[in-house]
Amino acid sequence: MPPILRKLLLWPLRLIGHLAGWLLALVIVFEEWGWEPLQKILARIGRWPGLRWIEGAVRGLPPWAAVLVFALPSLMLLPIKLLALWTIGQGHVLLGMLIIVVAKLAGTAVLARLFTLTQPALLQLRWFAWVYTRWMRAKAALLERVRASWPWRAGRVLKRRWRQRWQAWRAR
Structure with missing residues (x-):
């Protein structure tokens, strides 16, 4: 196959690959900025007296129940x-x-909390541990690329400025 024809045929695949990479990056950004704070909110709610026993029961589940x-x-x-x-x-x-x-x-908050509670049981399943390990490697590599990008750096600057303004406003 001539190189020019190969390039023309591979162009749509490259485009789809780049779009998929950016979509995955958005998912990871949401996870980074949404998953942890939402999980922490539900952890606080989980300390309420009536809900503590539910979290304890979920923590003690066997792998497939988890x-x-x-x-x-x-x-x-x-x-x-x-x-x-x-x-x-x-x-x-x-x-x-x-x-x-x-x-x-709400779904992300609940999933984040449930994952935190069930992670030890889930990691006992070989297939889950395999998928989780690969996901964490891919996530780390993609996060490294995303954090080096201009939009990420600009977002961090904007976030820092808004936080400073918020703290200054609260101090008044």
Whole structure:
């Protein structure tokens, strides 16, 4: 195959690869900036007297029960997302989008907390440990590239400035 033809055929694949890389980067950015803070909020809520025993029970689950508990919130969010799509279809776009955003935030918070609680049990499963190890390596490599990018550095500067303004405003 001539090199020019090969380049023309591979161009769409490269484009898809770059788009997939940026999509994955957005997922990781959301995880970095959303997962931890949401998990910490739910950890505080989990210290409430009535909920402590639930967290203790989840921590003590065997591996396959931990998989089921970890997957449950995703399944429970499906009807809510369908409701949001139906709402959008009825012409209430902002309400539908709000439902999706709130469901995503709540679901991420619950998943983050459940993962923290079930991680030791999940890592006892060989397939999960294999996937998790590969994910963490890929995430670290991609985060290194993302953190070196101009948009990330600019975002960090903006975040720092907003934090400084917020602290100055609170001090007044």
